[in-house]
Amino acid sequence: MPSANQVYDYIIVGAGPAGSVLANRLSADSKNNVLLLEAGGEDNYPWIHIPVGYLYCIGNPRTDWCFKTEAQAGLQGRSLSYPRGKVLGGSSSINGMIYMRGQASDYDRWAEQGNPGWAWKDVLPLFKRSEKHHGGDSDLHGAGGEWRVEQQRYSWSILDAFREAAAQSGIPTVADFNTGDNQGCGYFQVNQRAGVRWNASKAFLRPVLKHPNLTVLTHVRVDKVVLENLRATQVRARWKGAETMFTARREIILCAGAVSSPGILQRSGIGPRPLLESMGITVVHELPGVGGNLQDHLQLRLIFKLTNARTLNQVANSLWGKVGMGLRYAYDRSGPLAMAPSQLGAFVKSDPGQPSANLQYHVQPLSLERFGEPLHTFPAFTASVCNLRPKSRGRIDIRSANPDDAPLIDPNYLSHPDDLKVAADAIRLTRKIIANPALQAFCPEEYLPGIELQTEQQLHEAAARIGTTIFHPVGTCRMGQDTEAVVDAELRVHGVAGLRVADASIMPTIVSGNTCSPTLMIGEKAAQMILAVRIHTKETDHIRETVIPVA
Structure with missing residues (x-):
């Protein structure tokens, strides 16, 4: 159990597909002290695990945040339910279990838009690394990973x-x-194990819960990231009814999803100036693209x-x-x-x-x-x-500075x-x-x-x-190099040190298919990049620890 003065190397916000992979990969090195924060609860509701139980998890406040969109002019003024997973595993615990990567051209397009390292040839090995495919190892599939892919x-x-x-x-x-x-x-091929849902929690979290260097907390509502001299050092959250500060020595990684990651940034003072000022939030770092570029199928x-x-x-x-x-x-x-x-x-x-x-x-x-x-x-x-490739674009923004208020979702x-x-x-x-x-x-x-x-x-x-x-939903913390981009090709928030976003919100354009496994791949790639930095800076750890505030 964390204490008030405990410091972590990495704090991951959100235990969905990307956050679960990151917790697994970062905690594999015993020298990394990792904290994973999840706003929802345990994935222990029986209908999560019975595949047809999808019908009983969507719209159920036990497993779904039950968000609603704004009235949509393009849908005759209707407001839609906007399901998002509310348990460990995130939306992989309530989705349709379809294993889908999209098209090679989706990722090549990302690279062409100024994001090196994201072309199909770059991401295919990452898909394979996570995969435990029913057909065994091949040029296109992997069999040694944790993400089970089976026939129906x-x-x-x-x-x-x-x-x-x-x-x-x-x-x-x-x-x-x-x-x-x-x-x-x-x-479709599906993420199941012998007729039972295989979510990101089962695949990546449960096998490493006994790691002494990994702490997983549920029912933690993250309010904001605290910056000191434009470096992310702490996460402010409500846990067990009290405001709690969690401190990161190295990095904070937002994996709260396309709906919630932009809101955390905005409450942290990172986002469009007019929006933040209208909410009474001090603009710490202006990034106009936070919350924009929303795409959905x-x-x-x-x-x-x-x-x-x-x-x-x-x-x-x-x-x-x-x-x-x-x-x-x-x-x-x-x-x-x-x-x-x-x-x-x-x-x-x-x-x-x-x-x-x-x-x-x-x-x-x-x-x-x-x-x-x-x-x-x-x-x-x-x-x-x-x-698969809509041209309409929307936004997701905070409705107020209160993290308990549902976001304003306008696709x-x-x-x-x-x-x-x-x-x-x-x-x-x-x-x-x-x-x-x-x-x-x-x-x-x-x-x-x-x-x-x-x-x-x-x-x-x-x-x-x-x-x-x-x-x-994807795209609300878009990856790129232009003025509307939120993160760079290494998923680092532009202009802020020690802060990354790694979830579906970073997609510049939506993939041509279901988004769960591409989001998992994003977590895999984020872990690869973070660990590469960790190795590169290993010899200067003692210097970093004297520079970064820890309390």
Whole structure:
């Protein structure tokens, strides 16, 4: 248990995917004294670990921060739920468990934007280092890491039919979405271990909790980072009902995520001057880009009623179906309870002029009005499709100087006309896939948004009515070298010593796929860079310790 005068080499704020990796890697050297602070609690809620429990964790205040967006003009004034994990493992404890890296061109683009060391050739070894892939070690996958990647243990005939219908539309069937080019249709690989969710806490934290040089504290609400002469030296937080100061000898690393990391910076006096002054916060270091550049994947959830089909809707709404699911899962960790919410995926171009696949499908053998509500009573499936490279940009800012106040989240969805065009094209493409012979035995009938909507304007309005987040916020502490950038290519906050950000907020542009494993890779790379500095400065440790305040 930490004492008031204890000093740590490294303080990590946030125990999500990136923070968990960092705690593991930095504490591997017994000479590093590491403190990990998590605002949420333990990941011991049973539904976290049963894969289909995703449906009971989203919107549950025990496991989700239950944030809300501002009313979105582009979504007909709707405010969306904005789930974020509230336990060890962060959002890897409540997400859809899909293992996805994105496209090689995503990372090459980061490097081209002035971020050396982030090209695909640079990050692929980091993905492999963390990975424990079911197929073993290869040029593209690793087998010696902690991040388990397995094939799914259950399938549905309706999903097989969708995959065949996609092939009839010219979308090839693929076995692996993680080769650098994810175009095609196939089953997602998942972060599970024999039918149980494998979150970042299980993978990276639990194996090192006995390290005497690692301290993990939960229910610690971080307020701000304290700077002395533009060097980060302490973290001010509320822990066990009292204000507590934690001191770092070397570095403080923010891994609180795209929603919370910018808020910590802003409360620390690091951010846009007009915002900070309006909140009565002293501007310690002006960085106008903090909180900006918010990007997210907006999904359009097209729902189709079916005939002659078995879906989770019927199973979950039947007493005997529920009993059967429970018995099968208890027997061998398979059946519907073992399924990721989205089992089948597809990556396609919305139009032939796109340089690579810019749409992602999450196809689900279920339907519901919105997450957190019951499944429909009729048989149906959902073809959720999102624009992988949206041009709309939003912001996440503090609402006040009080860390207990929820942030102001304004994704600004569908504000760019190109995003509206892609949305309309996505709906038309989905209908084209559904119309293929492979699905006709199930007599698919469009429930949402409604087949009567056909014109461009009607499809724009449909996207605004049914669009919702697929939980991939990134970019609010963008990496780069220009005046709007927050961190440099080594994730150091511009103009501040001893402070880094390592989470999805540093992405200059959103990756073309699910964001959990890319965020984990960011933590892996941050650890690599931090440890390289530690080795380089080892001979001058005694000098550093006399310069950096420790109390």
